[in-house]
Amino acid sequence: MQFLKPIIGVLIAYLLIKIGVPFLGSLHHPGTWPVVPTAVMKMYLTFIIAGAFVACTFDEEGYNALITPVVDLYSNPAKAKLRLCAVTAVSLLGCWIAYQYVKPTFDAPVELRSVHPAPPSSVTMWNKSYPLQTLKNPFRAPDKAQLAKFTEEGGVIYYQNCFYCHGDKQDGKGHFAQAFNPMPANFVDVGTIAMLTESFVFWRVGSGGPGLPSEGTPWASAMPVWNTMLSEEEVWKAILFIYDQSGVQPRVTDVVAEKK
Amino acid sequence: MSLFTSIRKTGLAVGVLLFAIVTLFAVPVAHAAAGDVKKGEAIYQKRCWWCHGKKGEADGPAAKFLIPPPRDFSLGVYKYKTSDPKVQIPRDEDLFREITTGMVGTGMPKWDDILSEQDRWDVVAYIKSLTDMFGKTPNPPQIDVSKKIKSSPESIEKGKQAFQTAKCYECHGQLGKGDLTKKLKEDSGARVWPRNFTKPWSFRGGYTAEDIFARVSNGIPNTPMPSFAADATSSGKLSVEDRWNVVNYVMSLAEPTSQVKDGQNVIKGLRRDALPKDENDAAWNEAPSTAFYLAPQIIQNDRFFTPTNDLVKVKALYNEQDIAFMIEWDDRTKSIPGDPTAETIAWDTLTPDQIAVQTPIVMSTGSEKPYFGHGDAGHAVSMMVWNSGTTTTPASGTMMDYTGTHKRTQTDPAAAGFSATGSYKDGTWKVMMKRKMVTANKDKDTQFEVGRFIPIAFANWDGSNGEAGSKHTLTVWNWLLLQPPTGKEVYLVPLLVLILLAGGQLVVANMLGKKRK
Numbered sequence A: 001m002q003f004l005k006p007i008i009g010v011l012i013a014y015l016l017i018k019i020g021v022p023f024l025g026s027l028h029h030p031g032t033w034p035v036v037p038t039a040v041m042k043m044y045l046t047f048i049i050a051g052a053f054v055a056c057t058f059d060e061e062g063y064n065a066l067i068t069p070v071v072d073l074y075s076n077p078a079k080a081k082l083r084l085c086a087v088t089a090v091s092l093l094g095c096w097i098a099y100q101y102v103k104p105t106f107d108a109p110v111e112l113r114s115v116h117p118a119p120p121s122s123v124t125m126w127n128k129s130y131p132l133q134t135l136k137n138p139f140r141a142p143d144k145a146q147l148a149k150f151t152e153e154g155g156v157i158y159y160q161n162c163f164y165c166h167g168d169k170q171d172g173k174g175h176f177a178q179a180f181n182p183m184p185a186n187f188v189d190v191g192t193i194a195m196l197t198e199s200f201v202f203w204r205v206g207s208g209g210p211g212l213p214s215e216g217t218p219w220a221s222a223m224p225v226w227n228t229m230l231s232e233e234e235v236w237k238a239i240l241f242i243y244d245q246s247g248v249q250p251r252v253t254d255v256v257a258e259k260k
Numbered sequence B: 001m002s003l004f005t006s007i008r009k010t011g012l013a014v015g016v017l018l019f020a021i022v023t024l025f026a027v028p029v030a031h032a033a034a035g036d037v038k039k040g041e042a043i044y045q046k047r048c049w050w051c052h053g054k055k056g057e058a059d060g061p062a063a064k065f066l067i068p069p070p071r072d073f074s075l076g077v078y079k080y081k082t083s084d085p086k087v088q089i090p091r092d093e094d095l096f097r098e099i100t101t102g103m104v105g106t107g108m109p110k111w112d113d114i115l116s117e118q119d120r121w122d123v124v125a126y127i128k129s130l131t132d133m134f135g136k137t138p139n140p141p142q143i144d145v146s147k148k149i150k151s152s153p154e155s156i157e158k159g160k161q162a163f164q165t166a167k168c169y170e171c172h173g174q175l176g177k178g179d180l181t182k183k184l185k186e187d188s189g190a191r192v193w194p195r196n197f198t199k200p201w202s203f204r205g206g207y208t209a210e211d212i213f214a215r216v217s218n219g220i221p222n223t224p225m226p227s228f229a230a231d232a233t234s235s236g237k238l239s240v241e242d243r244w245n246v247v248n249y250v251m252s253l254a255e256p257t258s259q260v261k262d263g264q265n266v267i268k269g270l271r272r273d274a275l276p277k278d279e280n281d282a283a284w285n286e287a288p289s290t291a292f293y294l295a296p297q298i299i300q301n302d303r304f305f306t307p308t309n310d311l312v313k314v315k316a317l318y319n320e321q322d323i324a325f326m327i328e329w330d331d332r333t334k335s336i337p338g339d340p341t342a343e344t345i346a347w348d349t350l351t352p353d354q355i356a357v358q359t360p361i362v363m364s365t366g367s368e369k370p371y372f373g374h375g376d377a378g379h380a381v382s383m384m385v386w387n388s389g390t391t392t393t394p395a396s397g398t399m400m401d402y403t404g405t406h407k408r409t410q411t412d413p414a415a416a417g418f419s420a421t422g423s424y425k426d427g428t429w430k431v432m433m434k435r436k437m438v439t440a441n442k443d444k445d446t447q448f449e450v451g452r453f454i455p456i457a458f459a460n461w462d463g464s465n466g467e468a469g470s471k472h473t474l475t476v477w478n479w480l481l482l483q484p485p486t487g488k489e490v491y492l493v494p495l496l497v498l499i500l501l502a503g504g505q506l507v508v509a510n511m512l513g514k515k516r517k
Helices: A004-028 A038-056 A060-075 A077-102 A144-161 A198-207 A232-246 A254-259 B002-025 B037-047 B092-101 B117-128 B153-165 B209-218 B240-252 B282-286 B340-345 B489-516
Strands: A122-125 A128-131 B266-271 B290-293 B311-318 B322-330 B354-360 B381-387 B396-402 B408-410 B419-425 B428-436 B453-461 B478-482
Touching: A004 A038, A038 A060, A060 A077, A060 B489, A077 B489, A122 A198, A128 A198, A144 A232, A198 A232, B037 B117, B092 B117, B153 B240, B209 B240, B266 B290, B282 B311, B311 B453, B311 B478, B322 B354, B354 B428, B381 B419, B381 B428, B396 B419
Parallel strands: B266 B311, B266 B478
Antiparallel strands: A122 A128, B290 B311, B311 B322, B322 B428, B354 B381, B354 B453, B381 B396, B396 B408, B419 B428, B453 B478
16 A cells, blocks of 8 residues: 555646646636646656655655565566566556657747846937836826826827737737737736836837847747837837736836835 | 545545535526616726727727727627527627627637626627617517537538528638638728638637527628528528528538647658649648748738738648748638739739748757848848739749848849749639758758758738738748658667666566575
8 A cells, every 4th residue: 555655646746737737727817728838747747756755765664665565576476477567567668758759759849038038227219228227107197187198098009009919908819919929918917017117118118029138039029119110108108008907006116116 | 544545535625626616617607687888888988999989989099900890889780690580680698799709800809807797798788878779679589599400411412502502602612711702891891801611710700500500590780791591681592491501511611720729830841752743732632731820010110900811821841852832821812913803802902912931041059040020130031932923924933031121132043943833722822832952052041951940930911902012911930840751769769678678677576586585
């Protein structure tokens, strides 16, 4: 029985990663089934199997309980048939694993990409240099009526330029989004504009995909270089709108926060 | 024993938990519910007016960039109705459904993830209040779907005949790909293209048998799609039985390879001693096909928002000397400038259809690639282009290099042994491009290498849809892998592992056995 314990433990862990993780993901993003990539699964399983082995052989008693049936299987003259089965099974499993490694595949190479690369300290757009650390949205007016007006103007800009990819619901699922890789940013997700300052977003919008540093894969991003098509004012107003419509607050830097 | 007891307890706990979760998320079946106009208005004025307009007149800021255009609620005419064909107005459930599921391929998303069921009924109540079409009329009855005929080869065959007698092919094409023979407009004058039946997942009113039966019976109001119900107010053409047969025929036309598979972005290039002669060569049939989404060029001026073609399917075969690509795409129109029929069907100025294949000239060692749109100053790309020609100039292929948009230099196609042929049949273009694997011009041409992942991208122009120059559709970078011929190691390595493992175990067993004695 002792022998089954680690196997059942590993099996449960495997099922949790294989089904549990995508299930949790599907609750968070209905309609999706985000599976754990095979490479990550392999890594986890290696750790889990090693962990299970260490846990079961922590003391001598546990070690013996685990190892005795194995030694018995390989040495007991009465178990010759069972032994033959075990030897065949282990050999075939090894053979199959080896085949998986050497067989020809068409799996695309894994490409890593930094989603929010570090911004430069300043950026030049519209023939002007902007210091990103201290830059603030000039249209975030204290007056509520004025702010509402700028936000709606930003909405018009959003719907004439951005909505086709970033979507009606700011979820990055606009009607052309599926053709792009990387997918357009999902503004409702806590991991995007909610954790960025408005100046960072201004830099990302203004200089677009080609303005990314190489860790952000500038060659793959379809984000246009907006400073060639929109004015500075339009970009700031669109930024007002995406925060307002997706219901998240921009991050404020420590310097700004302290002043408040 | 204690182990099994604990497993049983855990199993029970997991079961109870799963049951609780399933119950919590179970979706109740939608029934027409009373909506609150005021609450619906608040949602509408936050979420919907950007396309549909502040008064529902389809004049929001995004409207002019959308085909199909957003619905004009002031008219009260709805395309996808499941009410009885004798009734003009749709059911409340029809409006609710379009808000809930959205309309695939249009700017209308599904809203069920951020609007509650009651929210959606409130919006239904509000948009109904924007027209006097509904008045005090009670919610009309649903179309009768009780006479449904189960799909069978006989029913499909009958449906195929009904498809001919009702002349469905005039707009939908002989193979149902929407390759129309006349120009079609919505009542508003907007451009409209018939559905491609080989891609049922693109049907905007859903693609169950009942959905399609409702479309055939009710037509699509506001568009040239008429009602085929014999008891409808318009001139009836098909019996209930025939309509169900047509439904089964239409459903039989689905083409799974025309659907993009999630995460599959590799063209599987196989080795063949002899390459196909042209695009219609049967040798192409066994080559695996990979489909890629097309998106319009909305990245640089002049931007393009209203595409017609939605995907390309690509195959590749190679041998020692040459590589051949087969690019296939459904296109409702064969755009040959000068052709009288093509000229009448086209929107905007008729230009030739085109397809382009882009690959980097220098392969990087890391993940770095040229910019996916025409490369960049440090990374040139090579482009193979095929053009369907006009009535006076024949179809032709050409090659060029780019180091950024508009930064183009012509290259010598003959030096690369480049040739391209194409033909159009029943709503599908097939174009074969062939060139040498390697050329003498290493800094001007892509050198195709077996066993290496090569970035590859495509661009497409539908000349009947005003697509020319920067106005076109495109794919992002995908991969081409020319599969190396299967080597001996594929068999030898597993065999070696098998022998080693078996031998090793036998040795260990032998040792342990001796010890035991």
